[in-house]
Amino acid sequence: MATLTTRAPDRASRRTTVGTPARRGRRQTVTAYLFLAPTLLFFAVFLVLPLLFALLLAVSKWSGFSLGQITPIGFGNFASILGRGSTFLTPILTNTLLFAFGSVVIALLASLVLANCINRLRFQGFWRTLYFLPIVTTVVAVGNIWKVLYEPTGGLVNGLLNAIGLPSVSFLTNPNTALPSIVVVQAWTAVGSAILILTAGLKAIPESYYEAAELDGAGAWTMFWTMTLPMLRPTLLFVSITQFITALQSFALIIVMTGDGGPADATNVAGFEMYQQAFKYGDWGTASAMAFVLFLVILVITLAQLWFFRRKGEETS
Amino acid sequence: MRSRRKPWLSYLVVALGGLVMVVPFLDLVMTSFKGPGEYGTLPYHFLPKHLDFGNYAAAIDGLDLPLLFRNSIIVTLVVTTAVLLTSSLAGYALAKLRFPGRAFVFRFVLTTMMFPPFLFLIPDFLILVHWPLAGGNNLFGTGGSGLAMSIVALVMPFLVSGFGIFLMRQFIVSIPDEVLEAARLDGAGEFTIWLRIVLPQTRPVAITLGLLTFVNAWNEYIWSLLIATANPRAMTLPVGIQLLQNYLDPARTTPIVMAGLVLSIIPVLVVFLLLQKYYVRGVLTSGLR
Numbered sequence: 001m002a003t004l005t006t007r008a009p010d011r012a013s014r015r016t017t018v019g020t021p022a023r024r025g026r027r028q029t030v031t032a033y034l035f036l037a038p039t040l041l042f043f044a045v046f047l048v049l050p051l052l053f054a055l056l057l058a059v060s061k062w063s064g065f066s067l068g069q070i071t072p073i074g075f076g077n078f079a080s081i082l083g084r085g086s087t088f089l090t091p092i093l094t095n096t097l098l099f100a101f102g103s104v105v106i107a108l109l110a111s112l113v114l115a116n117c118i119n120r121l122r123f124q125g126f127w128r129t130l131y132f133l134p135i136v137t138t139v140v141a142v143g144n145i146w147k148v149l150y151e152p153t154g155g156l157v158n159g160l161l162n163a164i165g166l167p168s169v170s171f172l173t174n175p176n177t178a179l180p181s182i183v184v185v186q187a188w189t190a191v192g193s194a195i196l197i198l199t200a201g202l203k204a205i206p207e208s209y210y211e212a213a214e215l216d217g218a219g220a221w222t223m224f225w226t227m228t229l230p231m232l233r234p235t236l237l238f239v240s241i242t243q244f245i246t247a248l249q250s251f252a253l254i255i256v257m258t259g260d261g262g263p264a265d266a267t268n269v270a271g272f273e274m275y276q277q278a279f280k281y282g283d284w285g286t287a288s289a290m291a292f293v294l295f296l297v298i299l300v301i302t303l304a305q306l307w308f309f310r311r312k313g314e315e316t317s
Numbered sequence: 318m319r320s321r322r323k324p325w326l327s328y329l330v331v332a333l334g335g336l337v338m339v340v341p342f343l344d345l346v347m348t349s350f351k352g353p354g355e356y357g358t359l360p361y362h363f364l365p366k367h368l369d370f371g372n373y374a375a376a377i378d379g380l381d382l383p384l385l386f387r388n389s390i391i392v393t394l395v396v397t398t399a400v401l402l403t404s405s406l407a408g409y410a411l412a413k414l415r416f417p418g419r420a421f422v423f424r425f426v427l428t429t430m431m432f433p434p435f436l437f438l439i440p441d442f443l444i445l446v447h448w449p450l451a452g453g454n455n456l457f458g459t460g461g462s463g464l465a466m467s468i469v470a471l472v473m474p475f476l477v478s479g480f481g482i483f484l485m486r487q488f489i490v491s492i493p494d495e496v497l498e499a500a501r502l503d504g505a506g507e508f509t510i511w512l513r514i515v516l517p518q519t520r521p522v523a524i525t526l527g528l529l530t531f532v533n534a535w536n537e538y539i540w541s542l543l544i545a546t547a548n549p550r551a552m553t554l555p556v557g558i559q560l561l562q563n564y565l566d567p568a569r570t571t572p573i574v575m576a577g578l579v580l581s582i583i584p585v586l587v588v589f590l591l592l593q594k595y596y597v598r599g600v601l602t603s604g605l606r
Contacts, residue, residue: 025415025416027507028414028415028416028507029414029416029417031410031414031506031507031508032410032414032415032416032419033410033416035406035407035409035410035414035507035511036406036407036410036411036422038402038403038406038407038476038477039403039406039407039426039477039482040422042403042476042477043425043426043429043477043479045444046437046441046444046473046474046477047429047432047437049440049444050436050437050440050441050444051432051436051437051440053440053443053444054436054437054439054440057439057440066459067443067447067459110334113330114330114331114334116327117326117327117328117330117331118327118331120324120327121324121327121328121331125594127331127335129590129593130335130338130339131334131335131338132593133338133339133342134338135532136532136536136585136586136589137536137582137585137586138535138536138538138554138555138581138582138585139536139538139555140538140555140556140558140559140578140581141345141555141578141581141582144558144559144574144575144578145341145342145344145345145575145578146341148344148345148348148571148575149341149344151357151571153357153358153359154356154357154358154359154361155361156340156344156361156363158361159360159361159363162359162360162361188337188338188341191334191338192338245433249433249434249435251539252538252539255539255542256538256559271435274435274438275435275438275539278438278439279543279546284439287439288439291435291436291438291439292436294433294435295432295433295436298433
């Protein structure tokens with residue numbers, strides 16, 4: 001994707017402009033940098049500077065008061081979060097991976113089925129809007145709505161369970177069900193945008209392909225497996241990568257639904273632990289080191305997906 | 318149209334899924350009307366016994382709504398305006414002006430999108446605390462609280478969007494060069510061209526970008542929570558409602574919080590439903606390019 005987009009400006013720049021080239025060129029350069037000035041200034045202060053600062057903190061010890069107290073200690077922060085007895089690898093990073101993997105798989109499968117179904121119905125816009133509602137709602141609302149739904153006494157989900165004769169489940173306070181319960185909510189919020197993007201992918205498949213396959217006597221199921229799915233691969237890759245990136249770092253839902261990543265770290269994820277280390281315990285070095293470890297995890301998972309989808313592509317083509 | 322063979326199955330699946338999407342919102346509205354003793358008891362009842370507006374009164378009473386709405390509106394308007402302006406200016410420069418370093422700047426803008434926001438949470442906060450000559454700070458950024466205690470802190474990290482610049486640039490590229498050249502031959506400066514030709518031509522994509530930015534800014538939580546912890550006067554609506562739970566009468570907390578949530582969802586829902594076709598189109602075009 002990135003390689004495709006970076007090529008675009010070169011094509012535009014090859015066009016020539018009429019007029020006196022030298023003076024016009026100089027004037028355009030000045031104007032261009034004037035137009036870009038706010039952007040470049042912003043990125044210098046809020047992108048480059050923070051990155052350098054985060055790197056420095058990751059290899060330092062600092063309790064967050066005076067900048068003069070930052071003490072470089074090498075890779076000590078990394079050693080302690082990755083070492084024995086640290087809760088960062090298990091359960092926190094494991095939770096993060098389970099949270100991301102679970103929610104993305106559910107959202108992808110559900111959106112694949114739903115996008116295909118919606119594509120055959122009337123009032124498609126209405127249906128898509130319905131599934132899009134959680135995305136325009138703040139995470140505070142989503143988290144609280146589901147907290148109420150999961151409530152052991154007087155919540156809708158347990159009301160349904162009781163109605164069919166099953167006992168109530170303490171979804172968010174039982175360590176075994178807490179994380180899966182939040183995974184479901186994360187998937188619930190992610191389905192809408194996945195449907196939207198998959199629909200764009202579906203609409204891009206020429207109708208004539210299906211007509212030809214239908215003439216050949218292919219059933220709906222065969223067409224889905226042999227045509228729709230392979231042709232959707234780039235779109236699926238895009239959805240999968242962006243959703244993994246979001247899910248691996250998001251923790252707003254967890255703050256809202258369990259407050260402290262509990263019960264007993266059962267819903268603690270890396271983004272939240274980083275936040276706690278910095279703003280609750282004042283250990284900014286550890287927090288920054290965690291941020292970079294998580295960044296690396298995201299990078300590896302993104303590259304792994306690119307590799308996986310490309311390999312699958314070669315096998316079938 | 319193809320595959321009309323089993324539409325009832327599709328209807329069934331989509332309608333069942335639709336229920337899963339809508340019922341939580343309905344439960345939210347229903348719970349917001351439940352009176353004392355109606356919520357948190359068995360057996361579960363979906364409908365409230367009667368419409369009790371007491372929770373709304375309590376939510377309005379417990380929340381400093383003028384402050385929260387004021388902060389949320391200021392943040393949303395400032396961020397949306399800033400993102401639209403900077404994206405359009407930078408997008409025009411990257412799409413239509415020729416200057417040394419253009420390819421590099423464009424690639425840089427694309428790269429900014431790949432860094433996860435959490436990486437900036439801590440440094441951004443520190444940069445604001447140590448902002449020179451603000452909030453009691455000296456020239457070297459020490460001695461005071463910088464911008465961290467000001468409402469400015471809420472908007473600072475969101476004023477420019479790499480995604481926005483990318484989206485605008487992709488759109489401006491498709492404006493024919495001849496139109497711009499004709500204006501240049503007539504003696505129009507680049508700023509005039511941007512104002513008179515580029516801005517009107519990019520209205521649809523500007524609405525899309527504005528809407529995406531509006532929704533994100535209105536719903537932003539983590540950064541606002543951080544700033545509100547440092548300075549409660551800078552609290553926004555989502556943060557205020559979340560913190561509401563700590564102060565209320567526990568027996569009635571949930572229905573009151575639900576009432577507050579309904580109040581906070583309404584503005585963004587109205588904007589979304591009014592402009593949703595642009596939103597959908599924006600996600601479709603931006604998501605795939």
